[in-house]
Amino acid sequence: MKVVKFGGTSVASGExxxxxxxxxxxxxxxxxxxxxxxxxxxxxxxxxxxxxxxCVEQYLSSGEGKEAFEAxxxxxxxxxxxxxxxxEVVDRISMELLEILHGDRSDAARFRDAVVASxxxxxxxxxxxxxxxxxxxxxxxxPKEAGLFVTDEPGNAQVLxxxxxxxxxxxxxxxxxxxxxxxxxxxxGAVVTFSRGGSDITxxxxxxxxxxxxxxxxxxxxxxxxxxPNIVSNPKAIQELTYREMRELSYAGFAVFHDEALIPAFRxxxxxxxxxxxxxxxxxxxxxxxxxxQNGPVTGIASDNGFASIYVSKYxxxxxxxxxxxxxxxxEDYDVSYEHTPSGIDDISVIVRQKQLDGGTEEQIVQRIKDxxxxxxxxxxxxxxxxxxxxxxxxxxxxxxxxAATALSKAGxxxxxxxxxxxxxxxxxxxxxxxxxxxxxxxxxxxFNNN
Amino acid sequence: MKVVKFGGTSVASGExxxxxxxxxxxxxxxxxxxxxxxxxxxxxxxxxxxxxxxCVEQYLSSGEGKEAFEAxxxxxxxxxxxxxxxxEVVDRISMELLEILHGDRSDAARFRDAVVASxxxxxxxxxxxxxxxxxxxxxxxxPKEAGLFVTDEPGNAQVLxxxxxxxxxxxxxxxxxxxxxxxxxxxxGAVVTFSRGGSDITxxxxxxxxxxxxxxxxxxxxxxxxxxPNIVSNPKAIQELTYREMRELSYAGFAVFHDEALIPAFRxxxxxxxxxxxxxxxxxxxxxxxxxxQNGPVTGIASDNGFASIYVSKYxxxxxxxxxxxxxxxxEDYDVSYEHTPSGIDDISVIVRQKQLDGGTEEQIVQRIKDxxxxxxxxxxxxxxxxxxxxxxxxxxxxxxxxAATALSKAGxxxxxxxxxxxxxxxxxxxxxxxxxxxxxxxxxxxFNNN
Numbered sequence: 001m002k003v004v005k006f007g008g009t010s011v012a013s014g015e016x017x018x019x020x021x022x023x024x025x026x027x028x029x030x031x032x033x034x035x036x037x038x039x040x041x042x043x044x045x046x047x048x049x050x051x052x053x054x055c056v057e058q059y060l061s062s063g064e065g066k067e068a069f070e071a072x073x074x075x076x077x078x079x080x081x082x083x084x085x086x087x088e089v090v091d092r093i094s095m096e097l098l099e100i101l102h103g104d105r106s107d108a109a110r111f112r113d114a115v116v117a118s119x120x121x122x123x124x125x126x127x128x129x130x131x132x133x134x135x136x137x138x139x140x141x142x143p144k145e146a147g148l149f150v151t152d153e154p155g156n157a158q159v160l161x162x163x164x165x166x167x168x169x170x171x172x173x174x175x176x177x178x179x180x181x182x183x184x185x186x187x188x189g190a191v192v193t194f195s196r197g198g199s200d201i202t203x204x205x206x207x208x209x210x211x212x213x214x215x216x217x218x219x220x221x222x223x224x225x226x227x228x229p230n231i232v233s234n235p236k237a238i239q240e241l242t243y244r245e246m247r248e249l250s251y252a253g254f255a256v257f258h259d260e261a262l263i264p265a266f267r268x269x270x271x272x273x274x275x276x277x278x279x280x281x282x283x284x285x286x287x288x289x290x291x292x293x294q295n296g297p298v299t300g301i302a303s304d305n306g307f308a309s310i311y312v313s314k315y316x317x318x319x320x321x322x323x324x325x326x327x328x329x330x331x332e333d334y335d336v337s338y339e340h341t342p343s344g345i346d347d348i349s350v351i352v353r354q355k356q357l358d359g360g361t362e363e364q365i366v367q368r369i370k371d372x373x374x375x376x377x378x379x380x381x382x383x384x385x386x387x388x389x390x391x392x393x394x395x396x397x398x399x400x401x402x403x404a405a406t407a408l409s410k411a412g413x414x415x416x417x418x419x420x421x422x423x424x425x426x427x428x429x430x431x432x433x434x435x436x437x438x439x440x441x442x443x444x445x446x447x448f449n450n451n
Numbered sequence: 452m453k454v455v456k457f458g459g460t461s462v463a464s465g466e467x468x469x470x471x472x473x474x475x476x477x478x479x480x481x482x483x484x485x486x487x488x489x490x491x492x493x494x495x496x497x498x499x500x501x502x503x504x505x506c507v508e509q510y511l512s513s514g515e516g517k518e519a520f521e522a523x524x525x526x527x528x529x530x531x532x533x534x535x536x537x538x539e540v541v542d543r544i545s546m547e548l549l550e551i552l553h554g555d556r557s558d559a560a561r562f563r564d565a566v567v568a569s570x571x572x573x574x575x576x577x578x579x580x581x582x583x584x585x586x587x588x589x590x591x592x593x594p595k596e597a598g599l600f601v602t603d604e605p606g607n608a609q610v611l612x613x614x615x616x617x618x619x620x621x622x623x624x625x626x627x628x629x630x631x632x633x634x635x636x637x638x639x640g641a642v643v644t645f646s647r648g649g650s651d652i653t654x655x656x657x658x659x660x661x662x663x664x665x666x667x668x669x670x671x672x673x674x675x676x677x678x679x680p681n682i683v684s685n686p687k688a689i690q691e692l693t694y695r696e697m698r699e700l701s702y703a704g705f706a707v708f709h710d711e712a713l714i715p716a717f718r719x720x721x722x723x724x725x726x727x728x729x730x731x732x733x734x735x736x737x738x739x740x741x742x743x744x745q746n747g748p749v750t751g752i753a754s755d756n757g758f759a760s761i762y763v764s765k766y767x768x769x770x771x772x773x774x775x776x777x778x779x780x781x782x783e784d785y786d787v788s789y790e791h792t793p794s795g796i797d798d799i800s801v802i803v804r805q806k807q808l809d810g811g812t813e814e815q816i817v818q819r820i821k822d823x824x825x826x827x828x829x830x831x832x833x834x835x836x837x838x839x840x841x842x843x844x845x846x847x848x849x850x851x852x853x854x855a856a857t858a859l860s861k862a863g864x865x866x867x868x869x870x871x872x873x874x875x876x877x878x879x880x881x882x883x884x885x886x887x888x889x890x891x892x893x894x895x896x897x898x899f900n901n902n
Binding site for chain 2: 251311319321325340341342349399402414418
């Protein structure tokens, strides 16, 4: 059994939903289908989710918002018409949405969740109806009915463990299940949405719940690339990735999807395959617990910027048990999480995401380090970038560091920091923010362009 | 004004003390002379300090120890005879030592300090007498009389700040001051010795106290070498070092002298020159606050072994504010100080000196990390070595990492860990203990053998 999830561009139009139909029905294992809300059909288009957010804003501020509401209904209507789905389905969607909009708005976050979640919910209804029109048994399944219960945190729902058992029962239903992504229900019966990557989370939870053989995640790219295509043109596709590699890559701005969305699937060791709705015969990228080593030690290169380093020096720091711990405690008092802590004999640097230092936090932290730890000097450097090379087995491969450092040196990039030695699958190089793209290109050339 | 310190081999015999006389009198700036106790004259010889420790043991266990006592006196007598110093001086030394040995032994540590300190004290008396025999005005100065006061911690005295002011008055004395190294007096008047490198500490304190232009430290080597001569034969001499370089090199087993001994001199920014009593015309090695860059980015290579890494992994560790701090707190509870903490997204390693993990500490720490931090896995790897390359300005020199990593790679050494990015003057490579010497040689060849 496979759980198949389709993203926003895959349900953006009737034409796209026909592709979904073909993909799902071409493989009898594709039993559970999770859909997002209709996304953009062209660059300037507006996602249904964003139209719904306009509804939320207008209704919250003025108690009405006819135009925004109609813009949503038009999208569904166009899709339904194209697919030959009965007008009754759209009428019902329209009525129900109006009911939500005119309902209880006393809790803005809860109201927002209910309105926005309708985007996925109604899309699932239309897709199920289309499957039926085509003579295929398919059923829209509501998350509440299926038992997908979550914590009552609007916009940040966490799945409750009992949901997995409830969802297992979906295996026994007849026909294809069309399930809306992005939200579940609190135990009190309220709609609560997930955070970023919401429909990916739903698919991942369902894959775990029904113990799927594979979780297929259909997007609009053929595969995950070894490097950001905006930095390197036509980069090599990755055929296989491990969970660990995916997680390390995701950390450093590798934006295929939000890595935490996959956790429920990973926990059950269910392979995830990224595929393209517009080119379903392409093999895609498989993400699994293990993979065969191939193509050298490095699988992907990622980067992210906006880091700052807090440099602290104190003569004889080295002899002072507890110095590093006390330093981290000060950061924690300001809810600043740190990324790396390279250290010398009498100095230590803490690398953090610099936006955490805004609004006077930097000044307060620096002062406390000086006062409480009697540091000789404290300096903050901003605008650093982190470039990460990721690959299973890399650490056992003599020469990877040499190759990377030589590539950066030849490109004229100074290495400000190296974090290597804990993770077996990654090495991190800190460089000046202005050098980020140059560094990524140099490393890509070194590890992927052998000619 | 110069403070000049002579180590154990420089006062081991009458012949050596003649060299001291020539060195001191050849430069009128050499006004304050600090001496150690007589050291070894040949490989199998026994240092006076070790003879005195035998006296301590014997007197503590049996209340007598004639042979050990006489062995000490014979050494002084031989020196005095050779130098033409009056027998009265040795008789007096002999009487005073016997008085100490038959004195209060109720506090073993205090007794030990009093006996052992006599080694330096009596040597200073003989040296001063010899200068007088040669017609040069020189005075033995006792630390109590000069006001060198220290904390009352036998074997681990710390200088009291008021001492510096007291010692400043030495500037106004006539003639050459001959001062015993290794000990000061508590405010209650007891002899208390310094820790390792004791005479170096005395010289450093005096240099600070009299605001010397230079602190000359005479040993039995021509200079500090760029690498351990036991690993690389005929290594390049270092002409100039900065304090920071010295401190980083000392950390990793670079044993010219104990780096902390130099702190009083460093604090007053007094340059320290390492010279050879047996070859005083050699320029030696100058250690100062700043130096001119020369000979490429790397000044020295040091290494040390006996490190262990505690590897901790936990899924989503990255999102857990306070994880690293709590981990360090557990180590602190066992008084384990850490050296480095490389980290990945979901893992962190803490590198410590492994002897700290003996006696069941390892097991207790591992258990607590598992229990209290709910870590997914905790693994301890032992027998790692740290290899350090040190040089001012290295961090701004593009390509140093590439050169080092390439050298290690070519030598077949796997890099287990890199700590780079906080100290501006060092980079640290963690390797398997068995690879330590191979790694040091490879780095030396890369940075010092250009042909």
